[in-house]
Amino acid sequence: xxxxxxxxxxxxxxxxxxxxxxxxxxxxxxxxxxxxxxxxxxxxxxxxxxxxxxxxxxxxxxxxxxxxxxxxxxxxxxxxxxxxxxxxxxxxxxxxxxxxxxxxxxxxxxxxxxxxxxxxxxxxxxxxxxxxxxxxxxxxxxxxxxxxxx
Numbered sequence: 041x042x043x044x045x046x047x048x049x050x051x052x053x054x055x056x057x058x059x060x061x062x063x064x065x066x067x068x069x070x071x072x073x074x075x076x077x078x079x080x081x082x083x084x085x086x087x088x089x090x091x092x093x094x095x096x097x098x099x100x101x102x103x104x105x106x107x108x109x110x111x112x113x114x115x116x117x118x119x120x121x122x123x124x125x126x127x128x129x130x131x132x133x134x135x136x137x138x139x140x141x142x143x144x145x146x147x148x149x150x151x152x153x154x155x156x157x158x159x160x161x162x163x164x165x166x167x168x169x170x171x172x173x174x175x176x177x178x179x180x181x182x183x184x185x186x187x188x189x190x
Contacts, residue, residue, distance in 0.1 A: 041084055041085060041086060041130065042085045042086070042130055042131075042132060043085065043086045043087075043088070043125070043130055043131045043132070044080075044085055044086070044087040044088070044131075044132050044133075044134060045088050045090065045118055045121055045122065045131055045132070045133045045134070045144075045149075046076065046087065046088065046089045046090065046133075046134040046135075046157070047090055047114065047115075047118060047133075047134060047135035047136075047137060047140060047154065048069065048072060048073075048089045048090055048091045048106075048114070049090075049091055049092050049114060050135050050136050050137055050140075050154045051072065051134060051135075051154045051157060051158060052068055052069070052072055053154075054136070054154040054155050054157075054158040055072070055075075055158045055161065055162070056162070057162075057165075058071065058072070066096050066097070069091055070099055072089070073089055073099055073101055073104065073106055074099075074101070075161055075165070076089060076103075076104055076161070077101040077102060077103045077104050078164070079160070079161055079164050080103040080104065081102070081103060083103075085103075086105075087103055087104035087105065088104070088105050088106075088107055088121060089104050089105070089106045089107070090106075090107050090109065090114040090117055090118050090121075091106065091107070091108050091109065091114055092108075092109050092113060092114045093108055093109065093110075094108055094110060095108045107121075115137065115139065115140055118133070118135070118140055119140070119143055122143065122144060122147050122149060123147070125147075128144075128147045128148040128149050129148045129149070129150075131144070131147075131149040131150065132149065132150045132151070132152060133149050133150070133151050133152070134151075134152045134153075134154060134157045135151070135153070135154060136153045136154040136155065141153075
């Protein structure tokens with residue numbers, strides 16, 4: 041099973057739609073967590089999302105685990121998670137931090153840059169928005185049939 045380790049602080053700054061939220065750190069973290077949870081919905085993967093600092097309010101998610109670094113840097117916790125893995129070849133690390141990426145590669149992990157992963161997330165959001173629009177917009181003919189007008 042694939043294991044994703046995501047550097048959340050690094051990823052937040054790569055998602056364009058978060059620019060307005062950056063002054064509200066917890067709201068941005070929550071939104072990212074829900075977005076990632078949605079992205080991995082129905083997939084057989086383990087996902088760990090790392091943030092610096094402390095958790096202010098627990099968020100219930102079905103597909104991912106959130107780890108807060110508390111008194112240390114999230115980078116240190118990410119490295120420890122990689123180090124303690126029994127099979128690092130099954131790990132995909134999402135980060136643009138050069139030190140984390142190099143550490144992951146040296147340990148046999150796959151690496152995705154935060155830009156690459158944010159593109160994947162944005163693609164999912166765009167597709168969902170199109171699907172919602174297609175499901176909610178009715179043609180004139182459909183409205184006429186629905187309301188019996190010609």
